[in-house]
Amino acid sequence: MDAVTQLPTVGMIGAGQLARMTHQAAIALGQSLKVLAGDPAESAAVVTPATTLGDYRSVEDLRGFAKGCTVVTFDHEHVPQEALKALVAEGIDVQPRPEALLYAQDKQAMRTRLAGLGMPQPRWAPVDSISDVEAFGLPCVLKAATGGYDGKGVWMIDTPADAQAVLASGIRLIAEERMALQRELAVQIARSPRGETAVYPVVETVQTDGICTEVIAPAPHLDPATAAEAKRIAETVATELGVCGMLAVELFQTSHGLFVNELAMRAHNSGHWTIEGARTSQFEQHLRAVLDYPLGSPETAAPYTVMANVLGGKPGGRRLDERLQHLLAEDPAAHVHLYGKAVRPGRKIGHVTVCGDDPETLRRRALRAAEWLQEGE
Amino acid sequence: MDAVTQLPTVGMIGAGQLARMTHQAAIALGQSLKVLAGDPAESAAVVTPATTLGDYRSVEDLRGFAKGCTVVTFDHEHVPQEALKALVAEGIDVQPRPEALLYAQDKQAMRTRLAGLGMPQPRWAPVDSISDVEAFGLPCVLKAATGGYDGKGVWMIDTPADAQAVLASGIRLIAEERMALQRELAVQIARSPRGETAVYPVVETVQTDGICTEVIAPAPHLDPATAAEAKRIAETVATELGVCGMLAVELFQTSHGLFVNELAMRAHNSGHWTIEGARTSQFEQHLRAVLDYPLGSPETAAPYTVMANVLGGKPGGRRLDERLQHLLAEDPAAHVHLYGKAVRPGRKIGHVTVCGDDPETLRRRALRAAEWLQEGE
Numbered sequence: 001m002d003a004v005t006q007l008p009t010v011g012m013i014g015a016g017q018l019a020r021m022t023h024q025a026a027i028a029l030g031q032s033l034k035v036l037a038g039d040p041a042e043s044a045a046v047v048t049p050a051t052t053l054g055d056y057r058s059v060e061d062l063r064g065f066a067k068g069c070t071v072v073t074f075d076h077e078h079v080p081q082e083a084l085k086a087l088v089a090e091g092i093d094v095q096p097r098p099e100a101l102l103y104a105q106d107k108q109a110m111r112t113r114l115a116g117l118g119m120p121q122p123r124w125a126p127v128d129s130i131s132d133v134e135a136f137g138l139p140c141v142l143k144a145a146t147g148g149y150d151g152k153g154v155w156m157i158d159t160p161a162d163a164q165a166v167l168a169s170g171i172r173l174i175a176e177e178r179m180a181l182q183r184e185l186a187v188q189i190a191r192s193p194r195g196e197t198a199v200y201p202v203v204e205t206v207q208t209d210g211i212c213t214e215v216i217a218p219a220p221h222l223d224p225a226t227a228a229e230a231k232r233i234a235e236t237v238a239t240e241l242g243v244c245g246m247l248a249v250e251l252f253q254t255s256h257g258l259f260v261n262e263l264a265m266r267a268h269n270s271g272h273w274t275i276e277g278a279r280t281s282q283f284e285q286h287l288r289a290v291l292d293y294p295l296g297s298p299e300t301a302a303p304y305t306v307m308a309n310v311l312g313g314k315p316g317g318r319r320l321d322e323r324l325q326h327l328l329a330e331d332p333a334a335h336v337h338l339y340g341k342a343v344r345p346g347r348k349i350g351h352v353t354v355c356g357d358d359p360e361t362l363r364r365r366a367l368r369a370a371e372w373l374q375e376g377e
Numbered sequence: 378m379d380a381v382t383q384l385p386t387v388g389m390i391g392a393g394q395l396a397r398m399t400h401q402a403a404i405a406l407g408q409s410l411k412v413l414a415g416d417p418a419e420s421a422a423v424v425t426p427a428t429t430l431g432d433y434r435s436v437e438d439l440r441g442f443a444k445g446c447t448v449v450t451f452d453h454e455h456v457p458q459e460a461l462k463a464l465v466a467e468g469i470d471v472q473p474r475p476e477a478l479l480y481a482q483d484k485q486a487m488r489t490r491l492a493g494l495g496m497p498q499p500r501w502a503p504v505d506s507i508s509d510v511e512a513f514g515l516p517c518v519l520k521a522a523t524g525g526y527d528g529k530g531v532w533m534i535d536t537p538a539d540a541q542a543v544l545a546s547g548i549r550l551i552a553e554e555r556m557a558l559q560r561e562l563a564v565q566i567a568r569s570p571r572g573e574t575a576v577y578p579v580v581e582t583v584q585t586d587g588i589c590t591e592v593i594a595p596a597p598h599l600d601p602a603t604a605a606e607a608k609r610i611a612e613t614v615a616t617e618l619g620v621c622g623m624l625a626v627e628l629f630q631t632s633h634g635l636f637v638n639e640l641a642m643r644a645h646n647s648g649h650w651t652i653e654g655a656r657t658s659q660f661e662q663h664l665r666a667v668l669d670y671p672l673g674s675p676e677t678a679a680p681y682t683v684m685a686n687v688l689g690g691k692p693g694g695r696r697l698d699e700r701l702q703h704l705l706a707e708d709p710a711a712h713v714h715l716y717g718k719a720v721r722p723g724r725k726i727g728h729v730t731v732c733g734d735d736p737e738t739l740r741r742r743a744l745r746a747a748e749w750l751q752e753g754e
Contacts, residue, residue, distance in 0.1 A: 336406065
């Protein structure tokens, strides 16, 4: 709690762009977000004075960090269960609770739990040998049970040799059927400890090489029954898993209906559009939820909002500042978010959001804006 | 310039709520705002790691602060002219330039200059004796030529005794006629060194005891000719005075037309509505202007936006955190901005913004929200 204002102090483990944008939301709520960073140059560490340097795998570091925090939450899901359980045992308020977070950390646990809830998902199985994979059937997708993100830890498998190469790494894997997708969707939902939920409109996400490059909110031409089904899935998962904070449910839309792809229990790339596109941003909503504050309105602030990610371009191009100025001149109503990160090819270094009436016009504007920012020489 | 991103570093002299909200905007542009604070507990100092402690009246402190800044700008207009001119002489990019800022620092200089430009303003005169005041005519308004804000430095004068009490302070004064107002308006305009301007819709401001308590954007029922005249005044003042950054022009609307009341060359309370209500917030716009970036769109993001200030309530009331939670439950779509300041009666500790279609409904919501946050027990 802050000594002057008596307002709460939220601690966030991790200091990437999600923590950076959460700090912006925390400022509005009268707070200054405290972050646990591995390096003082991390995205959030360079914009908040309340940075603690430490290792998110160390109970000792986590314990020191949590001191004085009203609640501790996450910018990523890589904190070990044992460490989190140790904090909880010491009376520290960790949200989401480790028992819920497990399902965002471990895809095998998630698939097992969602099956128990009767949630629609791709056919799947744990695999640890080539015969398991062959028994499951090729082609398929192999996924690392833990630790994957942005397409890392996901492999498209066509042949036994493809599978062998992944199996050789020795990591725990699950196999999933490769579905014929119409498109990918996502739903953001917030849930607070008192059980209040707030669900955002269903969005369409566009992936390129496993990385989300574009989000259109709400998903265009989505029939109301499918939208309702997506929201029902999100509500069920949030409530049954006891999620606290933001939950992102990534979905496959197919000719046979919706299937759950992934879960994230934190602010998520598919929700960045909410900063300008919704009455309450996912970052403020996450803070409200983990503090057990009343949740904010998830209503849209514009008919359509499109977000495009900015990926680091080829080295040797024009300076980012020059590119930024070109974009600002080109599209004066674009909302630019840069993450303060060094530019590396393919790395998410920012995003651009545009709001308006026509999703196709907005997509063109957002993609062009992202290209302006990321082009090499 | 930042070593990692090669993006610019903006230095802001002062660390109040304007700097605090500018930091939020700077984060989106890939920056971390550097602030010069007198005290580490100041509103912006508690949310940015780039805080320098120092005295804004000391050339030495300002020089140290400016080191490494791409440009230096202001959260308030109290920096002495001599200090600013010394910085400029040393090659530091100060925006707005001292020659322009003078007109926001000194009301006598401002009135003289605007008269030269033919701008409509109340009848006025410098006064330094009771006979000057009596020659000007009673009733009148006395204003401190420098240093006033939020109703401080403004006195309503009905009798010679009232005037005598103010004259006794020995400060430099101007007298102004007391006009019969229909209402007060304000216009925000940004201007960059290259001469680009962007003007926001004219807003209505509501003052209580000399403090702005409410802003309605755009001003309801404003006839197009008056709106155009307000914008023409803002354009003329910004251009002729060589303003860089945000300029707020406060106006009196009377049955005889518009009259210029005050100027501020920085983000201003009458522009807080732009955070959610316009495509580019005044805070981002100020950064873009002082950096000579292309300016952002000043278009509205909603038909109407209303902002209400939150003033510190009576001591001994409920904790701010409890009041905040009541408000969030009461109005889930309200945008709350708290400034991280200790609560003192009458002190601006935050503001609330609501967006929607009907200005009267929005005013009720905004004022009720502000009351929730500021009520004593």
